[in-house]
Amino acid sequence: MSILITGAAGFIGSHVARALLSRGEQVLGIDNFSDYYDPALKRARLDPLCEHKGFTFVEADISDRKATLGLAIRYPGIDRIIHLAAQPGVHLSLTDPYVYVQTNVVGHLVMLELACHLPRLRHFVYASSSSVYGSNRKQPFSVTDRVDHPISLYAATKRADELMTEVYTHLHGLRATGLRYFTVYGPWGRPDMAPYIFARAIAAGTVIELFHRGEVTRDFSYIDDIVAGTIAVLDRPTSEPGHRFYNLAAARSENLRVFLGHFEKAFGKAARIELKPGPPGDMTETSADITDTVRDFDWHPKVQVEEGVPNFVEWFKRYHRL
Structure with missing residues (x-):
């Protein structure tokens, strides 16, 4: 039996794959090395996985x-899926909406079809996003909140994924769980996200543009906690076919300027800052209610930003040979 991980060369996917391999699982990874950011980083994440005898990789x-549907024929032993592949980010969706629909909506639909073709499948776990909470003003966000008003196309595609999964669990008897990830950071993180942008700018002495004039709060969630939560959910599918959601987050919202201060401390160097108005589609505040996740999986986030940021900076310096 094996676990299929889509987006295996991605930030979260590569970490999840590594953790599953370390406990003796057979992992089948798939990735297409999208050029949304430098594919060299993705290949560097993937290389150690490919050295493991329990890992098989398919570029697609x-x-x-x-x-994708051919995987059901080539690897009929797949019994669990962790579907993490997606076109991420909010800003690109303003200029290239088609890639979001193609990857996040069509791609998710194909994955659901694949799930229906795998007779041994026990659990379909997939990445949703805190972005689905959209313009909701109630904080912290709870999985019981309505999510009818996304404010970016990216968020709309993720909500579409949730709705399609609901249909497939009803029609085809799947056991599915959607994970609403909040801002994930840590070693091997994405270069388009704030932690990487902060580190790169401080190291180079260039200006950091703080949108919304820095008045932004995020539930920054460390990668090790997210991996542990993802695997805890994977290991506990529902006893009957059905579809459910959980928030995965640190459950501690951080002001962006305070978060940046941890990078300045880790580098021992002040950041150059320019305050700017925010682009459309950005959420200015995110915080998660993880009560259900803690209750159902006995999962507790452990790494706070005071520890997580120095860990990331240490990796950043090593990776970039600074």
Whole structure:
């Protein structure tokens, strides 16, 4: 039996794969090395996985029906799926909406079809996003909140994924769990996200643009905690077919300027800051209610930013040979 991980060369996917391999699982990874950011980083994440005898890799695009559905024939022993592949980010969706629909909506649909073709499948776990909470003003966000008003196309595609999964669990008897990840950071993180941007700018002495004039709060969630939560959920599917959601987050919202201060401390160097108005589609505040996640999986986030940021900076310096 094996676990299929989509987006295996991605930030979260590579960490999850490594953790599963370390406990003796057989892992099948798939990724298409999208050029949204430098594919060299993705290949560097993947290389150590490919050295593991329990890991098999297939380079393919999840929205390619022939390639993806063919996995059911080539690897009929797949009994769990962790679907993490997606087109991330909010800003690009303003200029290239088609790639979001192709990857996040069509790709997710193909993955659901694949799930229906795997007779041994026990659990379909997939990445949703805190972005689905959209313009909700109630904080912290709870999985019982309505999510009818997304404010970016990215968020809309993630909500579409949730709705499609609901249909497939009803029609085909899948056991599915959607994970609403909040801002995940840590070693091997994405270069388009604030932690990497902060580290790169402080190291180079360049200006950091703080949008919304820095008046932003985020539930920054450390990668090790997110991996532990993802695997805890994977290991406990529902006893009957059905669909459920959980928030995965630190449950501690941080002001962006305070968060930046931890990077300045880790580098021993002040950041150059320019305050700017925010672009459309940005959420200015996110915080998570993880009561259900803690109750159902006995999962507790452990790494706070005071520890997580120095860990990331240490990796950043090593990776970039600073």
